[in-house]
Amino acid sequence: MLRGGRVVTMDASRRVLDSDVLIEDGRIKAVGPSGRRAVGRAKPALIDCKGLIVLPGLVQAHIHLCQTLFRGLADDLSLEAWLAQRIWPLEAAHTEASIHASAMLGAAELLLGGTTAILDMETVRHTGAAFEALESIGIRATAGKCLMDAPTNPPALREPTDTALSESGDLCARWHGAAGGRLRYCFAPRFAPSCTGPLLRAVSDLAARSGATIHTHAAETPLELDTVKRETGHDEIAYLDSVGISGPRAALAHCVWVDKDDIAVLARQQTNVVHCPSSNLKLGSGIAPIPEMLAAGCRVAIGADGAPCNNRLDAFAEMRLAALIQKPRLGPDALPAAQALELATLGGARALGLESEIGSIEVGKCADLIVLDLGGAHAQPEEADLVSRIVYSARAADVRHVLVDGRIVVRDGMLKTADLPEVRRAANAEARRLRRAVGI
Amino acid sequence: MLRGGRVVTMDASRRVLDSDVLIEDGRIKAVGPSGRRAVGRAKPALIDCKGLIVLPGLVQAHIHLCQTLFRGLADDLSLEAWLAQRIWPLEAAHTEASIHASAMLGAAELLLGGTTAILDMETVRHTGAAFEALESIGIRATAGKCLMDAPTNPPALREPTDTALSESGDLCARWHGAAGGRLRYCFAPRFAPSCTGPLLRAVSDLAARSGATIHTHAAETPLELDTVKRETGHDEIAYLDSVGISGPRAALAHCVWVDKDDIAVLARQQTNVVHCPSSNLKLGSGIAPIPEMLAAGCRVAIGADGAPCNNRLDAFAEMRLAALIQKPRLGPDALPAAQALELATLGGARALGLESEIGSIEVGKCADLIVLDLGGAHAQPEEADLVSRIVYSARAADVRHVLVDGRIVVRDGMLKTADLPEVRRAANAEARRLRRAVGI
Numbered sequence: 001m002l003r004g005g006r007v008v009t010m011d012a013s014r015r016v017l018d019s020d021v022l023i024e025d026g027r028i029k030a031v032g033p034s035g036r037r038a039v040g041r042a043k044p045a046l047i048d049c050k051g052l053i054v055l056p057g058l059v060q061a062h063i064h065l066c067q068t069l070f071r072g073l074a075d076d077l078s079l080e081a082w083l084a085q086r087i088w089p090l091e092a093a094h095t096e097a098s099i100h101a102s103a104m105l106g107a108a109e110l111l112l113g114g115t116t117a118i119l120d121m122e123t124v125r126h127t128g129a130a131f132e133a134l135e136s137i138g139i140r141a142t143a144g145k146c147l148m149d150a151p152t153n154p155p156a157l158r159e160p161t162d163t164a165l166s167e168s169g170d171l172c173a174r175w176h177g178a179a180g181g182r183l184r185y186c187f188a189p190r191f192a193p194s195c196t197g198p199l200l201r202a203v204s205d206l207a208a209r210s211g212a213t214i215h216t217h218a219a220e221t222p223l224e225l226d227t228v229k230r231e232t233g234h235d236e237i238a239y240l241d242s243v244g245i246s247g248p249r250a251a252l253a254h255c256v257w258v259d260k261d262d263i264a265v266l267a268r269q270q271t272n273v274v275h276c277p278s279s280n281l282k283l284g285s286g287i288a289p290i291p292e293m294l295a296a297g298c299r300v301a302i303g304a305d306g307a308p309c310n311n312r313l314d315a316f317a318e319m320r321l322a323a324l325i326q327k328p329r330l331g332p333d334a335l336p337a338a339q340a341l342e343l344a345t346l347g348g349a350r351a352l353g354l355e356s357e358i359g360s361i362e363v364g365k366c367a368d369l370i371v372l373d374l375g376g377a378h379a380q381p382e383e384a385d386l387v388s389r390i391v392y393s394a395r396a397a398d399v400r401h402v403l404v405d406g407r408i409v410v411r412d413g414m415l416k417t418a419d420l421p422e423v424r425r426a427a428n429a430e431a432r433r434l435r436r437a438v439g440i
Numbered sequence: 441m442l443r444g445g446r447v448v449t450m451d452a453s454r455r456v457l458d459s460d461v462l463i464e465d466g467r468i469k470a471v472g473p474s475g476r477r478a479v480g481r482a483k484p485a486l487i488d489c490k491g492l493i494v495l496p497g498l499v500q501a502h503i504h505l506c507q508t509l510f511r512g513l514a515d516d517l518s519l520e521a522w523l524a525q526r527i528w529p530l531e532a533a534h535t536e537a538s539i540h541a542s543a544m545l546g547a548a549e550l551l552l553g554g555t556t557a558i559l560d561m562e563t564v565r566h567t568g569a570a571f572e573a574l575e576s577i578g579i580r581a582t583a584g585k586c587l588m589d590a591p592t593n594p595p596a597l598r599e600p601t602d603t604a605l606s607e608s609g610d611l612c613a614r615w616h617g618a619a620g621g622r623l624r625y626c627f628a629p630r631f632a633p634s635c636t637g638p639l640l641r642a643v644s645d646l647a648a649r650s651g652a653t654i655h656t657h658a659a660e661t662p663l664e665l666d667t668v669k670r671e672t673g674h675d676e677i678a679y680l681d682s683v684g685i686s687g688p689r690a691a692l693a694h695c696v697w698v699d700k701d702d703i704a705v706l707a708r709q710q711t712n713v714v715h716c717p718s719s720n721l722k723l724g725s726g727i728a729p730i731p732e733m734l735a736a737g738c739r740v741a742i743g744a745d746g747a748p749c750n751n752r753l754d755a756f757a758e759m760r761l762a763a764l765i766q767k768p769r770l771g772p773d774a775l776p777a778a779q780a781l782e783l784a785t786l787g788g789a790r791a792l793g794l795e796s797e798i799g800s801i802e803v804g805k806c807a808d809l810i811v812l813d814l815g816g817a818h819a820q821p822e823e824a825d826l827v828s829r830i831v832y833s834a835r836a837a838d839v840r841h842v843l844v845d846g847r848i849v850v851r852d853g854m855l856k857t858a859d860l861p862e863v864r865r866a867a868n869a870e871a872r873r874l875r876r877a878v879g880i
Contacts, residue, residue: 072824075832076763076776109817281764282832284772311832312818323516324721325765332724336516377549378752378836380864381871384512392515392722392751396818397837424820431821 002401005049005371007031008386010056010345010360014338016386021054023367026180026406031361047401047408049371053386056360057116057140057368057404058315059348062215062253062274062303065130065143066091066099066123068106069431071307073440079221079283084154087308089438091123092156098430099126103133105427106313108415111139113396114370115315116404119215119251119274119303119352121146121188124157124164131175134183138409138417140368142213142352144188145171149199161199165206172210182405184212184352189245191217192236193227197243204244213353214245218252220285225257237262246271251351253303256280256288263289267296272351275343277321278312279305287325290343291334301351302343314396319344323391337391367406372398442841445489445811447471448826450496450785450800454778456826461494463807466620466846471801487841487848489811493826496800497556497580497808497844498755499788502655502693502714502743505570505583506531506539506563508546509871511747513880519661519723524594527748529878531563532596538870539566543573545867546753548855551579553836554810555755556844559655559691559714559743559792561586561628564597564604571615574623578849578857580808582653582792584628585611589639601639605646612650622845624652624792629685631657632676633667637683644684653793654685658692660725665697677702686711691791693743696720696728703729707736712791715783717761718752719745727765730783731774741791742783754836759784763831777831807846812838 002021009015009031022030022044067087074086099122110118117140122130127145134141145168149161168187176185187203189195207214219225219236228236237258240246246265251272258266266273275290293300302322304313319340326334349359358368372394379393402410409417442461449455449471462470462484507527514526539562550558557580562570567585574581585608589601608627616625627643629635647654659665659676668676677698680686686705691712698706706713715730733740742762744753759780766774789799798808812834819833842850849857
């Protein structure tokens with residue numbers, strides 16, 4: 001039981017309650033007035049939340065855990081140099097051990113910073129090692145092997161269509177629904193120019209059959225749009241729709257360069273858009289028209305993207321930036337704090353296809369909960385609106401406790417499910433090896 | 441002595457050294473190889489910095505400490521509503537007690553987050569109470585009473601020109617050079633439309649005579665430019681120059697709406713520009729052309745502005761955002777990490793007129809130093825470029841120790857110069873009173 005906190009429920013009426021939260025078998029059993037005696041025979045284990053804030057675990061719907069080891073190795077470079085000189089060669093140099101270390105480091109940062117669920121795109125190889133890390137560290141994750149079958153891909157990453165699909169199918173069979181449903185699979189074509197039409201159509205079928213998510217990038221740069229137009233004759237969002245990469249099962253990261261027609265298609269199909277504000281700035285991609293998408297009825301989530309284009313995996317940084325970057329264009333009342341918090345909770349839950357399981361604190365949902373201490377000087381005075389304090393003032397370091405499926409994964413700011421010094425040691429050893437392997 | 445850290449000196453050749461830093465009488469006496477025995481008779485007090493990063497204290501050259509209590513009380517509002525409904529009435533409702541509480545809260549956050557020196561603009565009344573807070577908490581500060589003598593100002597804040605100037609003169613006489621030089625005075629006309637020409641000219645004279653800084657806002661919004669043009673017939677930067685608000689002694693916050701001619705004037709005069717990226721986004725002002733100013737040879741510093749338009753006073757957030765927001769406009773190689781760190785150290789020192797005293801770790805300079813622990817998951821791997829880790833990954837919560845004038849003001853992340861729970865209690869009590877006084 002979480003006792004005595006102020007609970008930001010994110011339920012339909014956005015109630016904020018001074019309540020206990022009772023957890024049983026990994027699910028929320030009751031959200032009730034503080035101080036009442038616990039129901040049932042056994043005295044429940046207590047986490048004292050007096051003076052603290054209880055929130056639904058934050059969700060980031062676009063992460064590349066396989067890139068966590070590349071953090072700081074690809075800064076202030078043009079996008080072409082970023083991919084060709086750094087990200088492609090580094091991904092190609094990955095081994096099982098480095099994929100595992102990269103996932104552990106990223107997931108540790110995510111959990112410590114209050115992110116309890118992610119949609120993750122790995123690289124083309126060793127995705128099983130990432131799942132093993134995710135299983136042990138206790139984060140909720142939907143992850144998938146990256147698919148790159150087009151002849152234009154770098155040879156070290158390109159795979160034949162059949163190999164890519166059959167390996168994906170095997171991973172889906174092994175991991176989709178594992179760890180009591182906490183782990184799920186996504187089919188993850190890198191982006192339209194990396195993939196053949198037959199692969200994209202097959203992905204759509206496989207995802208529909210298995211109930212898995214589709215996770216890809218879209219409309220990140222004008223060059224990407226031009227490439228798709230030249231190769232397919234279609235605008236990118238329309239092309240993706242034509243091959244079945246659309247609808248509630250699909251999550252498209254970025255969508256920076258979308259026009260009114262694209263937005264109308266995304267809204268009508270209820271395709272999930274994943275906004276990555278730090279990444280879109282750092283790579284110079286631009287500012288996605290998120291308020292326009294929300295007004296049109298689009299589903300929108302947020303994500304940090306990979307560590308080398310951010311360089312944090314921090315949902316608080318993304319929420320604040322999502323709210324800030326729209327205002328020069330649309331005025332200071334654009335994308336207010338309450339909407340930013342929705343992107344990181346309810347929006348993320350939808351992007352993972354888990355809106356009935358996570359994203360709010362309601363009876364019956366999974367006990368994915370975070371507890372914040374906003375007692376620091378930077379989040380005072382307490383007079384202010386609580387949601388504003390969470391979005392504009394709070395920071396990842398304010399996270400005290402984190403639960404996933406009712407299991408305590410962070411307590412008093414300490415990771416309980418992995419040995420952080422060992423995670424760090426392995427990450428540094430593997431990062432050194434990768435760096436040497438690609439000669440940077 | 442700070443023993444065994446990795447020292448980012450910010451000296452002319454930007455050396456990063458594994459060094460001890462020896463401090464005597466508040467100044468840096470030596471920066472030498474680690475492990476060598478301390479020179480002199482007495483064994484110096486040691487701060488163990490093994491595995492930690494030593495940086496010059498960060499400088500924020502545009503802060504309104506008097507607004508710290510307004511944090512979260514004015515979010516997602518248009519600029520007009522922000523000023524007229526919130527900031528003006530709240531400033532007018534300040535008392536000595538609330539000014540003191542507001543300065544203590546802001547300075548606590550600043551010190552805990554690694555900012556050791558600020559340029560601060562108070563409100564029109566009770567500036568002495570702010571200085572008393574700054575004296576006791578131990579931050580380096582150049583602060584000044586806000587000047588608003590034009591007839592268009594809200595009556596509750598407007599002062600006669602003579603009153604404004606004579607009170608400024610008295611405060612300058614009392615506080616400029618106080619606390620062993622740690623406190624200094626600035627003449628602080630709010631912005632051109634708030635002030636009469638005679639006041640601005642008098643400010644220029646007073647500052648020249650006393651050696652004090654001039655601290656104002658400029659070119660924050662197109663409306664401001666239009667107002668100045670209509671009232672004076674001049675472009676704002678040229679108008680300020682014509683009344684003597686220019687040159688190395690002047691710091692102009694924002695400068696978002698400047699053209700090539702303005703930039704040439706700012707560069708030629710060596711006027712200090714203070715970039716406030718979070719504030720410029722949150723109030724919808726725009727993106728200041730900082731790379732263009734740097735290329736033209738302008739002096740540029742950074743600042744968080746007031747808490748209600750940020751809502752943090754966090755130099756790490758400002759550095760990262762300064763680097764990020766230019767990239768969609770100019771490409772991902774614009775304003776690289778090393779340049780962002782310069783703004784927050786050397787640039788800030790210049791804006792305060794203290795470039796010979798602070799801003800780098802060099803023998804003879806004041807011992808304003810911060811020690812970072814970048815061992816957290818979010819700042820791994822260690823392989824990456826250190827400056828990149830500081831700008832893109834590090835966060836205020838990574839600050840372990842802070843020294844100002846050689847005095848330890850933060851140790852192990854704990855404020856040593858004030859009782860934080862009492863700072864928080866006073867801030868909340870005064871914030872409640874202010875909020876009731878203005879009916880929000």
